[in-house]
Amino acid sequence: MIVVTGATGQLGRLVIAALRERGAAVTAAVRDLDKAADLGVPARLADYDRPETLVAAFEGATRVLLISGTDPNRAEQHRAVVDAAKAAGVELLAYTSVLGAPTSTLGVAPDHVATEEHIRASGVPFAFLRNGWYHENYDQTARQGAETGVIAGAAGNGLVASAARADYAEAAAVVLTGDGFANTAHELSGDTAWAMPELADAIAAAAGTEVVYRDLPLAEHRASLLAAGLPEPVADFVSGIDASIARGELAATPGELSALIGRPTTPLREWAATALKQS
The missing domain is CATH 3.40.50.720 (NAD(P)-binding Rossmann-like Domain)
Incomplete structure (x- = not known):
């Protein structure tokens, strides 16, 4: 069991x-x-x-x-x-x-x-x-971008190798039902790493409208989150994620996730179309 x-x-x-x-x-x-x-x-x-x-x-x-x-x-x-x-x-x-x-x-x-x-x-x-990162972490960003035409952050040129939550769930099921996984560690991420302008493009394609990415200095991004009403610990957490992205910490694409599930990971544009359809 x-x-x-x-x-x-x-x-x-x-x-x-x-x-x-x-x-x-x-x-x-x-x-x-x-x-x-x-x-x-x-x-x-x-x-x-x-x-x-x-x-x-x-x-x-x-x-x-x-x-x-x-x-x-x-x-x-x-x-x-x-x-x-x-x-x-x-x-x-x-x-x-x-x-x-x-x-x-x-x-x-x-x-x-x-x-x-x-x-x-x-x-x-x-x-x-x-x-690694989930596409769905950007569900709210997708809705915001579709409504305003702008998404903002402080990730610079950093890359994100995200995948759909369902991809990670399927990998977990493979491990839980398979053999040979005892005492192993798996670095799981999407097949393709993308930069924030590509996220804006994916949202734009799904929304049928122009969406651009506005990169901000980290302190300014944090201040904008606070101005939007986020509690200070949440603003620190969100801006800290962008800082980590800028350092390349979510960019790795070792291919282990797609190897486990036996298919390519869900493309960013496919997620964006689904996210906006459900909003």
Whole structure:
């Protein structure tokens, strides 16, 4: 049996669907059982802040996917999940980390590195799914660009090798149902790295209107985010991502994602057309 944590989230739902397509016996581990009613699989209560629920959720599981949390104390929460997986005798613990985790300066990287280190120390066989950027991270940007004709940022000439969330979900399903993945780390990203003007072009093509990218100094970009009403920690996080992009930290295209899923990753323009159609 495969247990997927965070199963009612955007990535978790896609992983559940991909596993069902493969005929896998899968159980959703969720904080709110009511939200799991439409998943089509059994669900168990699993609250990262209540370790006793995690041990019960993993009972009988051979493989577990730990989808990283979003709470400020997520590193501590992840440790509880790892410890519960070990206690349950899980044979493979897959974890959604971040691209280039050991050397990344992304604001989220320290928590991912800490989790990877705890998993290694636990002795539980692991598969690190170091996911790069999602196309869907720019859903709001696409809508804004279509409405105003402008997207702004501070990424300079930096490149982003993003892929669709469904691509990463499919890769997770491949690892969870396959053999030979114990104690492996996978750098996962899109086949093609693009610069921000190309993002503007993709949005323009989908919207049928002109969209341009306006590159700003980092401090000015941060100030514009604050002026738009973002809380200071969020503005710091968003502007920090652009700084990391400018340094090339999300540009790697090792081809591991497309190799795992057996097809090319979803093109940027295909995502843009879908994103605007759904808005």
